[in-house]
Amino acid sequence: MKLLKRLRLLILFLPILFNDAVIAQNLPYKNSTLPIDARVKDLLSRLTLEEKISLMGYRSKAVPRLNIPAYNWWNEGLHGVARAGEATIFPQAIGMAATFNPGLLQQVADVISTEARAKYNLSTAQNKHLMYMGLSFWSPNINIFRDPRWGRGQETYGEDPFLTSRMGAAYVRGMQGNDPLHLKVSATAKHFVAHSGPEATRDEFDAIVDEKDLRETYLYAFHHLVDNGVESVMTAYNRVNGQPNSVSSSYLQNILLKEWGFKGHVVTDCGALDDVFLRHKTLKNGVETAAAAIKAGVNLDCSAILQDDVLAAVNQKLLSVKEVDASLTKVLRTEFKLGFYDVPQQSKYRTYGADSISNAAHRALTRKMAQQSM
Secondary structure, eight states, rough: OHHHHHHHHHHHHHHHHHHHHHHHHHHGOOOOSSOHHHHHHHHHSSSSSHHHHTTTTTTEOOBBGBBBOOOOOOOOSSSSOOOSSSSSOOOHHHHTTTOOOHOOOOHHHHHHHHHHHHHHHHHTTOOOOTTTTSBOOOOOOOOOOOOOTTGGGGOOOOSSSHHHHHHHHHHHHHHOSSOSSSOOOBBBEEEEOOOOOHHHHHHHHTEOHHHHHHHIIIIIIHHHHHTTSSSEEEEEEEEEETEEGGGIIIIIIIIIIIIOOOEEEEETTTTTTHHHHTOOOOOSHHHHHHHHHHHHHHOHHHSSHHHHHHHHHHHHTTHHHHHHHHHHHHHHHHHHHHHTSSSSSGGGTTTTOOGGOOHHHHHHHHHHHHHOOO
16 A cells, blocks of 8 residues: 555656646756856755855755756866776876976877767766766866975976966866867866965975965966866865965955956865865854855865755855855856757767777877987
8 A cells, every 4th residue: 555655646647747848848047058157046045055055065966956966076187187997098197297388288188088078978868976986186286396205296297486377378278178068077286375285284384485476486377277267176285375275365355356357166175174164163163164265265075074064154154155056156157068958969079989988199299209209
């Protein structure tokens, strides 16, 4: 009898659920002929506050009533699509920088993004929305390799800010593509700012940097990538002159957003917001940190502080709903630029499949890059 009752309830509600799905497909935010800002505004107006907050973490939650699937923002591709099965692997970034050939690096990044799109197409066809299968890449690493003892120096383009800026911009062009309708993938310049080790104490380290060194050494490449359209910037774990990067109005709000006019989204490094109150101890708890991060310019959190604590921050009047909306707007804009709310047939990258991954042409390019790096 219980089974029969459940079946009756399912039959009763199925038309309602189906109707909601049909309506969602015809809403303005699904209309690709509208400007992106209009589509973002429409989608934002349909989300509850709780749903908005659920989209502010790297494990973005599904919103079934609007046909929005879950999405994991974490992907890596410094020298090939990482941690997602077979892929073409190129020399590490430090080796590619040794070519002094930005044009070749742009070709490499184009291959990486092609393989990323192929993996995304294959996984979404199976309705899988997994880590390392998305289109948002947390690369390149444009930190300055000042000390050879730093254990992540191989991820960078070396010690020279000018070379780093040119190689980084070439990588971004190759990754993001030149399609006027969609980004191929989104690239992320990391880690902002003044992060060059030490690795062991990065979560509590305070980098004391004067204005000249900050501008000429540590900010130079970031500024160049912003000018060249990088879609995302990732904050660093450390403090700079006493301010944790992820809640720093001085560096995020004043320099990145206002002075440079950055229009993309800002994501924290993983666990960086936890560090603010647990290790740097500049704020008391996650609620204060969530409010400070959004006010400073953070839009997406690679942990769960925003998802867990923004609602409390609003309820305690540390943050307004308007500020939450403004923050989420930048995340949604990136999603629209990637084509998440368009039908797949509209994407020029829809045909990429298994034959676009680690094929003969891609392997020939990695050999060429390796040869020129020597």
